[in-house]
Every structure is written in C-alpha cells, then in structure tokens.
Amino acid sequence: MSSNQAKNPLFAVILAGGSGTRFWPLSRSQYPKQVLRLLGSDSMLQATIARLLPRIPLARLAVVTNASQEEVIRLELYQKGWEEIHLWLEPVGRNTAAAVGLAAVRLLAQEGDPVMAVFPADHYIRDLDRLLQALDIGAAWAEQGYLVTFGLLPSRPETGYGYIKAAEPLDSAGLAYKCAKFMEKPDLATAASFLAEGNYYWNSGIFMFRRDIILAALARHLPELSQGLKSLKPDYHPEALAEIYPGLPSISLDHGILERADNVVVVPVDMGWSDLGTWGAFLELFPPDESGNVVQGRILDRGSRDCLLYAQDRLVGTIGLNNLIVVDTPDATLICHREQVQEVKDLVAALDRQNCIEARQHATVQRPWGHYTVMDVGLGYKVKQIEVLPGKRLSLQMHRHRAEHWVVVQGEAQVTIGQEVRKVLANESVFVPPMTAHRLENQSAEPLRIIEVQTGPYVEEDDILRLADDFWRVSDKNK
Amino acid sequence: MSSNQAKNPLFAVILAGGSGTRFWPLSRSQYPKQVLRLLGSDSMLQATIARLLPRIPLARLAVVTNASQEEVIRLELYQKGWEEIHLWLEPVGRNTAAAVGLAAVRLLAQEGDPVMAVFPADHYIRDLDRLLQALDIGAAWAEQGYLVTFGLLPSRPETGYGYIKAAEPLDSAGLAYKCAKFMEKPDLATAASFLAEGNYYWNSGIFMFRRDIILAALARHLPELSQGLKSLKPDYHPEALAEIYPGLPSISLDHGILERADNVVVVPVDMGWSDLGTWGAFLELFPPDESGNVVQGRILDRGSRDCLLYAQDRLVGTIGLNNLIVVDTPDATLICHREQVQEVKDLVAALDRQNCIEARQHATVQRPWGHYTVMDVGLGYKVKQIEVLPGKRLSLQMHRHRAEHWVVVQGEAQVTIGQEVRKVLANESVFVPPMTAHRLENQSAEPLRIIEVQTGPYVEEDDILRLADDFWRVSDKNK
Numbered sequence: 001m002s003s004n005q006a007k008n009p010l011f012a013v014i015l016a017g018g019s020g021t022r023f024w025p026l027s028r029s030q031y032p033k034q035v036l037r038l039l040g041s042d043s044m045l046q047a048t049i050a051r052l053l054p055r056i057p058l059a060r061l062a063v064v065t066n067a068s069q070e071e072v073i074r075l076e077l078y079q080k081g082w083e084e085i086h087l088w089l090e091p092v093g094r095n096t097a098a099a100v101g102l103a104a105v106r107l108l109a110q111e112g113d114p115v116m117a118v119f120p121a122d123h124y125i126r127d128l129d130r131l132l133q134a135l136d137i138g139a140a141w142a143e144q145g146y147l148v149t150f151g152l153l154p155s156r157p158e159t160g161y162g163y164i165k166a167a168e169p170l171d172s173a174g175l176a177y178k179c180a181k182f183m184e185k186p187d188l189a190t191a192a193s194f195l196a197e198g199n200y201y202w203n204s205g206i207f208m209f210r211r212d213i214i215l216a217a218l219a220r221h222l223p224e225l226s227q228g229l230k231s232l233k234p235d236y237h238p239e240a241l242a243e244i245y246p247g248l249p250s251i252s253l254d255h256g257i258l259e260r261a262d263n264v265v266v267v268p269v270d271m272g273w274s275d276l277g278t279w280g281a282f283l284e285l286f287p288p289d290e291s292g293n294v295v296q297g298r299i300l301d302r303g304s305r306d307c308l309l310y311a312q313d314r315l316v317g318t319i320g321l322n323n324l325i326v327v328d329t330p331d332a333t334l335i336c337h338r339e340q341v342q343e344v345k346d347l348v349a350a351l352d353r354q355n356c357i358e359a360r361q362h363a364t365v366q367r368p369w370g371h372y373t374v375m376d377v378g379l380g381y382k383v384k385q386i387e388v389l390p391g392k393r394l395s396l397q398m399h400r401h402r403a404e405h406w407v408v409v410q411g412e413a414q415v416t417i418g419q420e421v422r423k424v425l426a427n428e429s430v431f432v433p434p435m436t437a438h439r440l441e442n443q444s445a446e447p448l449r450i451i452e453v454q455t456g457p458y459v460e461e462d463d464i465l466r467l468a469d470d471f472w473r474v475s476d477k478n479k
Numbered sequence: 480m481s482s483n484q485a486k487n488p489l490f491a492v493i494l495a496g497g498s499g500t501r502f503w504p505l506s507r508s509q510y511p512k513q514v515l516r517l518l519g520s521d522s523m524l525q526a527t528i529a530r531l532l533p534r535i536p537l538a539r540l541a542v543v544t545n546a547s548q549e550e551v552i553r554l555e556l557y558q559k560g561w562e563e564i565h566l567w568l569e570p571v572g573r574n575t576a577a578a579v580g581l582a583a584v585r586l587l588a589q590e591g592d593p594v595m596a597v598f599p600a601d602h603y604i605r606d607l608d609r610l611l612q613a614l615d616i617g618a619a620w621a622e623q624g625y626l627v628t629f630g631l632l633p634s635r636p637e638t639g640y641g642y643i644k645a646a647e648p649l650d651s652a653g654l655a656y657k658c659a660k661f662m663e664k665p666d667l668a669t670a671a672s673f674l675a676e677g678n679y680y681w682n683s684g685i686f687m688f689r690r691d692i693i694l695a696a697l698a699r700h701l702p703e704l705s706q707g708l709k710s711l712k713p714d715y716h717p718e719a720l721a722e723i724y725p726g727l728p729s730i731s732l733d734h735g736i737l738e739r740a741d742n743v744v745v746v747p748v749d750m751g752w753s754d755l756g757t758w759g760a761f762l763e764l765f766p767p768d769e770s771g772n773v774v775q776g777r778i779l780d781r782g783s784r785d786c787l788l789y790a791q792d793r794l795v796g797t798i799g800l801n802n803l804i805v806v807d808t809p810d811a812t813l814i815c816h817r818e819q820v821q822e823v824k825d826l827v828a829a830l831d832r833q834n835c836i837e838a839r840q841h842a843t844v845q846r847p848w849g850h851y852t853v854m855d856v857g858l859g860y861k862v863k864q865i866e867v868l869p870g871k872r873l874s875l876q877m878h879r880h881r882a883e884h885w886v887v888v889q890g891e892a893q894v895t896i897g898q899e900v901r902k903v904l905a906n907e908s909v910f911v912p913p914m915t916a917h918r919l920e921n922q923s924a925e926p927l928r929i930i931e932v933q934t935g936p937y938v939e940e941d942d943i944l945r946l947a948d949d950f951w952r953v954s955d956k957n958k
Contacts, residue, residue: 314810315835317812317826333807339799343781
C-alpha cells in the first residue's frame with residue numbers, strides 16, 4: 001500500500017505559531033523554537049519543510065503563524081529561497097483547531113478538496129523514509145474520508161504527550177487501525193497502564209484529512225469556531241480576520257475534534273521522533289560524555305555530572321554540578337534543575353509580566369540582509385554592530401527622531417545619503433541626519449561590518465520609514 | 480593597659496599583593512579581591528586603611544603590592560585622596576615574609592625603629608573599637624621586643640586558618656599571652672581538638688613588631704631571605720630590587736618566623752572578623768531570605784534553596800537550585816557547588832593556562848578619570864564606551880597604529896587634536912588620526928560619555944604614548 005498515492009495531490013500546512021518559551025533563553029517570543037538551529041544548520045521549521053519536499057511542491061505548502069512572527073518566519077523561508085510557500089497569518093494565537101480551520105478556509109482559494117497534511121513546525125524526525133511511507137499510507141485513508149493521525153510507539157510512560165488507543169486493523173498488513181480512543185496527557189499511572197496494554201501510541205501531532213472532511217468535523221464538533229470562520233471569504237482581507245479571529249474558541253485539534261470524532265484512523269510509525277519539548281530532550285538526543293554531560297561552547301567544568309552545559313560566546317565556569325541545565329546567551333543565563341525543566345515556561349511568563357526585553361528578543365537580531373547586535377543603550381543613544389552580507393542592502397529608509405553615525409570597521413560600504421551615493425571604506429565614517437533618506441549596501445564579496453551610533457531623543461526600532469526594500473517589508477510597514 | 484601607647488608612633492604596612500582568584504569572576508588577576516566592593520562602597524583595601532586612620536596618619540602607612548597591580552592599587556588610594564600613603568612595589572610575589580622584610584628595609588629610610596603593624600588588605604572587621612583597643616595592647620608588647628600576633632576566638636573547627644596556642648598570660652587582666660605554639664592549617668580532627676581544648680585562637684594575619692626585632696628574626700630564621708634583602712639600600716632603585724627579589728625564598732611570615740620564634744605573644748580579640756576567603760563567606764555574612772538564599776542583582780528565581788545568587792547587569796533565571804554559588808558578570812559566569820568553593824582558584828588557574836582574558840581583567844576597566852568598557856573587538860577594530868568624570872581628563876597621548884573615531888553621546892567634551900582645541904557636543908563626532916597627540920577632557924559638571932571606535936592593524940592597550948597626565952602615569956609608562 002506504500003505506493004498507494006492519494007488521488008489529488010497533497011497540500012501541507014505547517015503550524016508555526018508556537019512561542020517556544022520552553023527553550024528560553026535560546027528562544028525568545030520574537031525568536032521562537034521553530035526558528036532555532038538546535039540540531040544542525042537548518043532551523044526546526046526549515047527542517048520540517050525540507051522533509052516534505054520529496055512529496056509536496058513549494059506552491060502546495062503553507063505556513064500558519066502569528067502575525068507578530070511574520071518577519072522572523074519570512075526570513076526562514078527567504079534564506080532557503082522558498083518565497084513560493086504560502087504564509088498565512090493569525091492576528092492572535094487561537095490554538096490548533098482554529099489554525100487548521102483557517103487553513104481549510106484559505107484552501108478554498110485553491111482548487112478542489114485536497115488532502116491536507118498538518119505538521120508541527122518544531123519536531124525532530126530522524127528517519128525520513130519512514131515518515132514519507134507513513135504519509136503515503138495516511139493520504140490514502142484521508143482520501144477515503146478518515147481523519148488520519150500518526151502514532152508513535154511509546155518507549156516510556158511519558159506524561160507530557162497525548163495518547164491514541166488503536167482498535168481493529170483496517171488492512172491485513174496492520175499499517176493502519178481504527179482509533180478506539182484519543183486522550184490528552186495522562187497521569188503517570190495511566191501512562192504506565194497504556195504502556196503495559198500495548199495498543200497505545202503517542203500522538204505525533206501530524207494529521208491528514210480532506211479539506212471538506214475537516215470542515216464538516218469542525219461544523220459538527222466545534223460549531224462556534226466553524227460559524228466564525230464561515231463568515232470569511234477565502235480571499236479575506238486581514239482586517240476581516242482580525243475582527244473574527246480573537247473571538248474564536250481556543251482549543252486544540254486533539255481536544256476539539258479528534259477526541260470526539262468517530263472516523264479517526266491511526267497509522268503507526270517508528271521514525272526516530274522527538275518533540276524536543278524541553279531542554280531535557282537535549283540530554284536524550286546528544287551522546288553524553290563519560291560524566292553524563294552534554295557540553296557545548298565556552299564551558300570550563302570541574303567534576304559536574306549529568307548536566308547540559310551550553311554556552312555561546314561568553315565564558316561559563318562550572319564546578320561540581322549535578323543534574324542541571326545551564327544555558328548561557330549574551331544577555332541572559334538559565335540555570336535549572338533537570339527535573340524542573342517544565343517550569344522554564346513559568347519563568348518566562350514572569351519575565352514577560354515584568355516587561356523584560358530578555359523574554360522577547362535577543363541582543364543579536366537576524367535580518368534578511370544580515371544581522372545587528374545592540375551593544376549599548378543609554379539615555380538618548382544606542383550603539384549597534386551591523387553586518388551586511390555580500391550583495392545585500394538594507395531598505396532605503398529614514399528616521400524622524402534619530403541621527404546615525406556610521407564607522408566602517410570591516411569591508412566596504414556603498415552609502416546613499418539624500419541624493420549622494422558614495423563608497424565608504426574601513427576606517428571611514430559618515431553622518432546621517434534625521435529625516436534624511438539613506439541606504440547601506442554591500443556590493444563587495446566580503447561581509448561589511450559597521451558600528452552605528454544612534455543619537456536622538458528616541459532610538460527605538462519603530463522609528464523607521466521604509467521607502468524601498470529588496471525584501472517584503474515596504475508595504476507591510478507603511479500601509 | 481588599653482591606654483598604654485607605644486613609645487614611638489606606629490607605622491602600618493598593608494599587604495595588598497593577593498591575586499584573589501577565589502572571588503572569580505568578580506575578581507580578576509588585574510582586579511584582585513582587595514579592590515572589590517564586596518561590603519559597601521569602599522573596597523576591602525580602602526576599608527582596611529580607613530580602620531587605621533584613628534591611630535595612624537597617612538604618611539605612616541605603606542601598601543605593599545605587586546608591581547603588576549600598581550595602577551589598580553594607586554587608583555584606590557587616589558579615589559580617597561590618599562596619595563600620601565607609601566606604595567612599595569614587589570617585582571614579583573614572594574609571600575608575606577619577603578613582603579614584610581622589604582617593608583622593614585624601606586622603613587630604614589624613615590626615622591628610627593618604629594613598631595610596624597602588618598595587616599592583610601582583604602579582611603572584614605566589624606567592630607572597629609575592639610580592633611583599635613587590641614592594637615594599643617599589642618603596640619606596648621611589640622615595643623618591648625615581642626613578635627605580637629592577634630588571636631580570634633574560634634567558632635567552628637575551621638581547617639582553612641592557622642591556629643595560635645596560648646600559654647601563660649602576660650598580665651593579670653588576660654589581655655595578652657605568651658604563644659605556646661603556632662600552627663598552619665590543621666586537619667578537621669585536629670581543629671576539633673583545638674576547639675575542645677579551648678586555649679587556641681585563629682591567626683588573624685595581623686602582626687606587630689619593632690622594625691629591628693623583625694629584622695633580627697628574619698636574620699635568625701630565614702638567613703637566605705635576610706641576606707638577599709641586606710644588599711638593598713633603603714632608597715634602592717627598582718632595578719636593584721628586581722634583581723634580588725625573584726631569588727628570595729617564597730614563605731609566609733607564619734611558617735618562616737612565627738612557628739620558629741620563641742618571643743611570640745598573642746593578643747586575643749573578638750572583633751567580628753572574617754577573612755572572606757571564598758564565596759561561601761557571603762552566605763555567612765549576609766542575612767539569608769526565608770529560603771536560605773542570599774540574592775543580589777537581576778535574578779529571577781523559582782524555588783532555589785541555600786544558594787548565593789549574585790548578578791550584575793545581565794539577567795539570570797534560576798530554577799530549583801540547591802547549595803549553589805552563582806556569580807554572574809558581564810563576560811563570565813561561575814556556577815559552583817557550595818562545598819567546592821575552594822576549587823574556584825583551580826578553575827581560574829586553568830583559565831589562565833588557556834590564556835583566557837576573563838582570568839585577567841573585566842570588560843569594564845576603572846581609570847582615575849572614569850572608566851571604559853570594551854563592547855566589541857574584531858579584526859582591525861575595537862569599540863569602547865568611555866565615561867569621563869566631571870572635571871577629569873585623560874592623559875595627552877598618541878597612538879602609533881590606530882585611529883580613533885569619537886562620538887559624544889552624553890555630556891560635552893573638550894577635545895585636543897594636534898594643535899586644535901574645541902568643544903564637541905552630544906551627537907557630534909571627531910576623528911583622531913594615528914601619531915597625533917590628543918586629549919579628551921570633561922570640563923562640565925555632568926559625566927561625559929563617548930563611543931570610541933578604534934581602527935587600525937593593532938588595537939591593544941599598550942599602543943599608547945603618554946605625553947602628559949594628571950595622575951601618576953607618565954614616567955612609569957615611558958621610561
């Protein structure tokens with residue numbers, strides 16, 4: 001049955017709206033888990049998409065995310081040359097049932113009633129072939145009108161996942177089963193009994209169903225949500241969405257639909273999966289050293305055991321630690337007992353309540369043209385180190401309130417200030433007055449690095465008027 | 480006997496050559512423990528000196544320190560207006576016997592054979608009156624030819640201190656005793672037996688003796704050291720000292736003299752003393768909160784117990800820690816089990832072997848005119864934030880290899896570049912080419928802050944030629 005493709009081509013929906021507070025301080029609300037490079041050079045989102053490309057072309061992929069994460073998600077697609085992928089924005093997060101419903105509505109703008117495959121943006125899957133094989137099996141059942149889930153063989157009585165209980169097999173090879181019961185996170189005793197019974201699977205969070213089937217299920221089990229979405233045209237204006245979306249019930253697809261529906265199928269799949277739910281997962285995915293530690297970065301340790309010790313540029317000295325998670329970033333450090341990693345999200349919530357910038361963004365901010373790092377902020381000034389990639393340029397922009405002093409320290413800049421365009425070499429500086437159109441460009445083959453000293457009564461990022469941009473950022477900011 | 484002053488006035492010698500690696504990352508080899516503000520606005524050294532001023536005038540105080548620490552120690556004296564205090568430099572550290580011997584030799588340049596009082600620069604003493612009273616008692620015995628020590632009533636079987644065993648009292652009031660035995664750090668069983676016996680005291684590291692008496696003791700018990708120092712004239716040239724000093728035996732006064740001499744006296748004193756030997760001492764000196772934690776700085780904690788959690792500007796999130804010492808500074812963090820604080824010095828030794836800058840200096844460097852912080856260093860450039868105190872100016876200087884771009888971000892600068900002198904206001908910038916005499920000055924009543932971008936093939940601190948200086952730094956650097 002593995003060659004049994006669905007009749008009409010798949011459409012994949014990646015749910016990428018998670019805030020990823022569990023990976024603080026590596027993740028921030030404006031730099032969520034799905035864009036972290038936790039396992040290699042691709043972000044979690046990029047790796048999720050790359051896994052699907054053998055089956056699904058870019059134009060039949062959509063990423064659903066929160067409007068506040070638009071720029072960071074676009075950057076992920078841009079870096080890969082994946083601008084063809086649809087980006088559908090939620091004005092606020094309303095959990096997975098609403099996100100899937102929104103995707104189903106937008107799909108009306110596409111042809112027919114394709115099978116939608118829904119994926120979390122931030123899971124790890126080691127065995128690609130097994131995933132693709134399972135998708136082929138699932139697509140066939142989805143085409144026949146089932147809500148298809150994918151079940152992972154549990155290796156421990158995990159209380160952090162939902163479980164799927166399988167009933168009778170749907171085929172002689174045992175590749176798919178009717179779903180007997182669908183349960184969110186159990187307690188430890190219940191999880192242990194599931195493991196003992198044997199016909200329980202972890203819910204992978206991957207689903208497949210026809211567009212018309214999921215819309216019917218929403219109408220039946222979540223009528224309020226369905227009613228709200230029905231008022232939307234497929235080519236709705238963002239303002240129309242912003243009007244109805246915040247009022248939709250916030251419920252997961254699992255709770256809202258799959259626990260209640262009777263046409264659910266589970267396809268078991270063993271594909272080296274991890275949801276990378278907490279820092280603890282690192283200690284399972286990476287091979288520990290002889291002391292049980294996973295160590296990365298500028299760590300100098302004496303005698304610690306069973307710890308995750310992770311640092312970036314700064315130096316961290318550790319002595320005699322046991323079962324701790326240590327994660328160091330330029331502006332914030334986490335030190336957490338391994339058994340309390342679930343509390344990291346509570347810590348971040350507290351930071352957010354206290355309005356700490358460290359809950360929201362990093363000192364270094366990625367941009368499509370390169371990146372910048374805020375090095376110093378004081379009353380009436382801000383200092384940034386800015387790196388522009390070869391061949392890239394920032395938008396043509398101006399600021400109302402601030403002047404900028406630029407000193408080129410590496411490479412060679414092409415600078416536009418007002419009507420003047422000129423080269424500025426390393427060790428040269430220029431001055432950009434307020435209310436003056438300007439642009440910074442790197443036409444060379446080497447990175448360009450400048451030190452920017454902003455001065456003025458107001459030096460926040462939102463004092464920017466983008467007049468022209470190589471990326472997608474003019475209309476969004478200025479309309 | 481407490482009013483029994485010595486016949487000739489006291490001379491105090493502060494031993495300030497310690498490297499203070501135990502307080503890393505707050506201390507660095509170029510910013511040792513004695514200059515830390517651990518307990519208030521004065522450094523340990525400043526507090527040590529301030530305690531003596533009721534008895535000893537500035538001109539009869541000398542600080543002995545390592546030549547490599549000259550600038551940082553001078554700055555401590557300068558900040559207090561204590562330029563009158565003698566600063567005697569050791570070319571290399573050779574432990575306390577050599578330092579005291581050197582002081583005794585230098586004292587020949589002073590009048591007579593005064594009683595020398597020797598103090599560690601980095602201890603904490605709560606009860607000033609008790610200290611001064613003990614000094615008065617000790618001075619009288621020192622004047623009579625004894626080597627006077629000061630003994631602290633032990634409160635626990637501490638294995639980190641030396642002990643003094645008292646013999647028969649020397650007066651009816653029990654204010655001083657003959658010393659029966661002098662012992663360096665015992666093991667735990669021995670320390671416990673000392674506590675049980677009752678006539679043992681902790682060695683405070685404070686000593687008093689006549690100059691001629693200690694020179695005689697050195698000649699008898701440490702002839703090699705005595706011989707070496709004898710070749711020095713009291714007004715020796717630094718080069719003469721540099722020739723003999725490294726060859727002197729490196730031994731403590733306790734081991735070298737006091738354990739061997741028979742004319743030792745102990746004056747018991749109960750003065751709220753702590754040697755602040757490790758980070759653990761903080762947990763004893765500061766009142767813990769209801770969870771047993773001592774917390775200072777930007778710490779967000781959930782459920783930690785019995786920890787020292789200390790941060791400066793950065794944010795540290797802690798969850799479920801037990802018995803840990805966490806010390807965060809802008810460029811380095813220490814996380815250490817409370818029972819292993821003794822290993823901090825080993826960690827720093829390892830850092831030093833790896834040539835890590837974090838073992839030697841802070842990101843922010845104190846200067847007599849203010850301070851600077853290195854914010855960014857790259858190939859061919861360095862970025863500093865520089866703050867100049869009101870009324871202060873940097874030296875008139877030039878650099879061979881680097882140019883400097885200055886942007887004033889707060890306050891108002893008086894800038895000299897070559898022959899030109901002019902005001903530079905906030906939001907204005909100037910350029911200082913290489914090989915050009917220049918000076919930065921703050922004539923205003925407000926702090927002056929500038930961002931300095933250095934560019935050139937070599938941007939290290941030692942590319943500086945000081946042509947004129949308000950402080951003490953011209954001759955030292957240029958001879």
